[in-house]
Amino acid sequence: MSKHSRRDFMKRMGIAAASVGMSSLWLNAAGQAAGMKKDRPNIIFILADDLGYGDLGCYGQKTIQTPNIDKMASEGVRFTDHYAGSTVCAPSRCCLMTGLHTGHAWVRGNARVPLRPSDVTVAELLKQAGYTTGIIGKWGLGEPDTTGIPNKQGFDYWFGYLNQRHAHNYYPEYLWRNEEKFELKNEVDHIIGGKDRTPGGVATKRVEYSHDLFAADALRFIEKNKDRPFFLYLALTIPHANNEAGNKGMEVPSFGPYADKDWPDPQKGHAAMITRMDGDVGRLMAKIKTLGLDEKTLVMFSSDNGPHKEGGGDPAFFNASGPLRGYKRAVYEGGIRVPMIARWPGKIKVGSTSQHISAFWDFLPTCCELIGIKAPRGIDGISIVPTLLGRGAQQREHGYLYWEFHEQGKKQAVRMGRWKGVRLNAEKKPDGPIELYDLQEDLGENNNIADHHPEIVKKIEGYMKTARTPSEHFKWPGD
Numbered sequence: 489m490s491k492h493s494r495r496d497f498m499k500r501m502g503i504a505a506a507s508v509g510m511s512s513l514w515l516n517a518a519g520q521a522a523g524m525k526k527d528r529p530n531i532i533f534i535l536a537d538d539l540g541y542g543d544l545g546c547y548g549q550k551t552i553q554t555p556n557i558d559k560m561a562s563e564g565v566r567f568t569d570h571y572a573g574s575t576v577c578a579p580s581r582c583c584l585m586t587g588l589h590t591g592h593a594w595v596r597g598n599a600r601v602p603l604r605p606s607d608v609t610v611a612e613l614l615k616q617a618g619y620t621t622g623i624i625g626k627w628g629l630g631e632p633d634t635t636g637i638p639n640k641q642g643f644d645y646w647f648g649y650l651n652q653r654h655a656h657n658y659y660p661e662y663l664w665r666n667e668e669k670f671e672l673k674n675e676v677d678h679i680i681g682g683k684d685r686t687p688g689g690v691a692t693k694r695v696e697y698s699h700d701l702f703a704a705d706a707l708r709f710i711e712k713n714k715d716r717p718f719f720l721y722l723a724l725t726i727p728h729a730n731n732e733a734g735n736k737g738m739e740v741p742s743f744g745p746y747a748d749k750d751w752p753d754p755q756k757g758h759a760a761m762i763t764r765m766d767g768d769v770g771r772l773m774a775k776i777k778t779l780g781l782d783e784k785t786l787v788m789f790s791s792d793n794g795p796h797k798e799g800g801g802d803p804a805f806f807n808a809s810g811p812l813r814g815y816k817r818a819v820y821e822g823g824i825r826v827p828m829i830a831r832w833p834g835k836i837k838v839g840s841t842s843q844h845i846s847a848f849w850d851f852l853p854t855c856c857e858l859i860g861i862k863a864p865r866g867i868d869g870i871s872i873v874p875t876l877l878g879r880g881a882q883q884r885e886h887g888y889l890y891w892e893f894h895e896q897g898k899k900q901a902v903r904m905g906r907w908k909g910v911r912l913n914a915e916k917k918p919d920g921p922i923e924l925y926d927l928q929e930d931l932g933e934n935n936n937i938a939d940h941h942p943e944i945v946k947k948i949e950g951y952m953k954t955a956r957t958p959s960e961h962f963k964w965p966g967d
Contacts, residue, residue, distance in 0.1 A: 528859045529832065530785040531614070532710075532720045532776075533851065534769060535584070537577065537626060537655075537728040539827065540795030540803060542810025543762055547827050551806055552759045553745060556770030557789060557829065564787075564831030565840040565876065571903070572793045573848035575816060575823035575893055577652055578628040580792040580848060581723070585609040585629065585641070587852030587867035590892050591956030595629055597894040598652060601961045602636025603629045608864050610852040612642030614719045617859050620644055622709045624702050625723030626655045632664070639666055647705050648723070649698075651687050656730045658698050658739040659691035672696045680732045690733045697741050699726055699761075703768035707775050714779045719855075722772075727761040729754075729799025737799015740764060754800025786832040786858070786876075790848075794823040813933040819891055819901035819910055820933050830876055837878050844875045845903065847889050888948075890955040894962050902948045902955070907941075908933065909948035918965035922949055 541547055545554045546561035573583025574590050582588070582595035586607055590596045594607055603609070611621045622645035623638050630636015631650055638646035647665045649655035659674040675693035678686045706722050729737035738757025743749075745763065746756045769789070776785050795801070795808035796816045803815040803822075814820035828846070830836055849869035856863040857871040868890075874883040889903040898914040906928040913920055922945050924938040938945050958967040 527784065528619075528717050529835075530718050530720075530781060531619075531855060531858070532722065532772075532785060532787045533584075534722045534772075534787065534789045535581075535625070535724065536765065536789070536791040537723075537725045538793060538796040538816055539727060539762065539791035540808030540810065540815065541812050541822065541825050541827060543727075543791075543795060543806065543808050544827055546829070548810050549806065553763045554766040556766045556773065560769065560773065560787070560789060560831050561829045562839050563833070564829060564836045564838070565842050567828035567830075567842050567844065567846060569843050569845045570790065570826060570828030571824050571845075571847040571889060571891075572791065572826045574891060575793045575819055576895070577626070577728075577792050581628050584792075584848040584851055585611070587849045587863065587869040589847070589849050589868045589890050589955070591890050592868060596892065596959055596962035598628075599961060600631055600651070602631060602634035603641055605635050605640070607641070609642045610855050611638070611719065611721070613852070613861065613864075614855060614859065615642045615644065617861055618717065619859075620713045620716055620718040621721075622646070622713075622718065623721040623723060624648055624705050624709065625721075626652070626725050627723065628652045628655070632667075637667065643721075645709065648702065649725070653685070653731075654687035655725050656688045656728070656732055656737075657691060658725065658730060659694040659696065660687075660698060663698065663701070672698075685732050688730075688732050690730065691739075694741075697739075699724060699764065699768075700741075703771065706768075706772060710772070710775055710779065710781070714781060717859075724765060726765040727758055727796075727801075729796055729801050731798050733799055735800035738801065751805075752800070752802075755802060755805045758801055759806065783832075783834045786830065786835075788831075788851075789827070789829045791826040794818065794826065811931050817893070817896060819893055819899045821908070821927070821931070824891060824901070832876070836876055840878070842875050842880075844872065844880070844883060845886055845889065845905075846870075846872050846875070847886075888951050888955070890951060892956060892964065894964075898964065900952045902951050903927075904944075904948060904951070907944055907948065909945065909952070911952060915965065922952075924948070 546558040573580035578598045579596050582593045615621045621643045623643045625648045661676050662669045662671050673695040674691050676689040677692050678689035730739050738754045740757050740760045743756040744760045746759045794815045795803040809822035812822035814822035850872050853863035853869045853871040857873045870884050891901045893899040900911040902909040908925045910923040923936045925933040
C-alpha cells in the first residue's frame with residue numbers, strides 16, 4: 489500500500505495529523521491531552537482456543553478442575569453475555585485485534601488472508617502510545633513473508649504459530665520467534681491419510697510441548713518488561729484438537745488427575761488440557777504478584793469460539809456449551825457466547841458479575857480508554873471501561889451485535905437486546921427465513937418464535953443487510 493493510500497485510510501478512521509501511517513508523536517500528545525498517567529495499567533489478554541462457555545467451574549462445569557481461573561473470577565468480574573468475534577478462530581481473532589465485527593473486518597473466515605498495512609490493530613495503538621507489545625501462542629492473521637505477521641501489525645515480540653493448521657500440532661518441528669523459525673526437537677509425519685498436511689501433521693517424536701513453551705515464555709516476557717507498561721496477548725492453543733490425529737487429537741503430555749477415570753482417552757485429554765492451562769494461568773497470576781504488578785495489571789481471559797467436535801472431542805461429554813445450543817461453527821449461542829473474566833485489584837469489584845452485552849470488538853476501544861487515547865473512528869466496538877470499573881450507569885450499549893459465517897452454506901446472526909436472530913443457508917437463500925429466539929426466556933434457543941414477532945424479525949433482517957460491507961475475499965450473495 490502506498491503512503492498516500494495509507495494516509496487516506498487514517499483520515500477515514502479519524503486518526504488526524506498522520507503524515508505517513510500513525511505518528512507516535514501525535515498519539516503521545518493525544519494521550520497526554522486526555523490525562524494519560526504514568527501508572528497506565530499493564531494489559532494481559534489470555535485467549536483459550538475452542539474453550540466452551542461451560543468448560544470452566546465458574547461457568548458451571550462440575551467435572552473439569554479449573555481452580556485458578558475460578559479464583560480469577562472470584563477476584564474480578566465474570567461476564568455472562570460476552571461474545572467471540574466469530575465461531576471459528578481467524579475471524580474471531582481479527583475482530584479482537586481490530587475492533588471490527590465480521591461484517592466489516594478484513595478477515596471473515598479461516599482462509600489464509602493476511603491483515604493489510606492499513607489495518608489498525610490494538611497492538612499498533614498501544615505500541616505507539618509507549619507500550620511494549622508481545623504476542624505468544626497462535627496468530628492466524630498472516631502467513632510468513634506477508635503484511636499480516638505480528639511484527640508488522642504492532643507487536644514488538646512474537647513467539648508461536650502463524651498458521652491455524654500448523655497450530656493443530658502441539659509437537660511441531662518449529663515455531664516462529666519474530667520473523668525467524670525456532671527449531672524444536674520434535675519430529676513430524678506430514679503425510680496423513682495419503683495427503684500432505686504441511687503445515688500440521690502428527691508428531692512421531694514428542695519432546696517439546698508447544699503450550700508449555702508458551703507458558704514459560706509468557707513468564708519471561710512479564711519479568712523482562714516489569715518496569716515499563718506492557719501488553720501481552722497470550723493466545724493459547726488449548727483445548728483445540730490436532731484435527732489430523734483423529735481420535736488421538738487431544739494432545740497432552742499426560743492425562744494428569746484424569747488418568748484413572750473411566751472415560752474415553754479424548755475426553756481425558758480434553759479435561760487434562762484445560763486443567764494444564766488453568767495451572768499455567770495460576771503461575772502467571774503468581775508471577776504478577778511476586779513482581780509487585782498485581783494492582784498495576786488488568787488481566788482478561790476468554791475463548792475464541794465455542795467448544796469443538798474434532799480430534800475425538802465431544803462437547804456433550806462435559807456439557808461444554810453449558811446451557812447453550814450448539815458448538816464451534818454454529819451461530820447459535822454455543823458457538824459464539826464465550827467465557828469472559830477480567831481482574832484488576834483495586835479497580836474491578838471483587839466477585840462481581842456483569843450481564844452487559846459485549847463482544848471481542850470492544851477490546852480495542854476499551855484499551856484506548858484505559859490508556860487515554862481516542863479509538864479510531866468507524867470501528868464497531870464500544871469501550872467497556874465503565875462496566876469494568878463499576879460505573880454501569882455510564883456504560884454505552886450496543887444497538888445490536890452482528891456475525892456472518894462463510895462455511896456450511898453461510899450463516900448470519902444478530903443479538904439485539906433480549907432477541908437473537910439466526911439465518912441459515914444464506915448462500916442459497918440470502919433472503920431466507922430468520923429464526924427468532926427470546927434469550928431472556930429461552931437461553932437454549934429451543935423455541936423459534938419468529939411467527940409471533942414479525943416486527944422484531946423485520947428489524948433484525950434490516951441489520952443483516954446493513955451491518956456488512958462487501959468483501960474482496962469473503963463473498964456474500966449480492967456482493
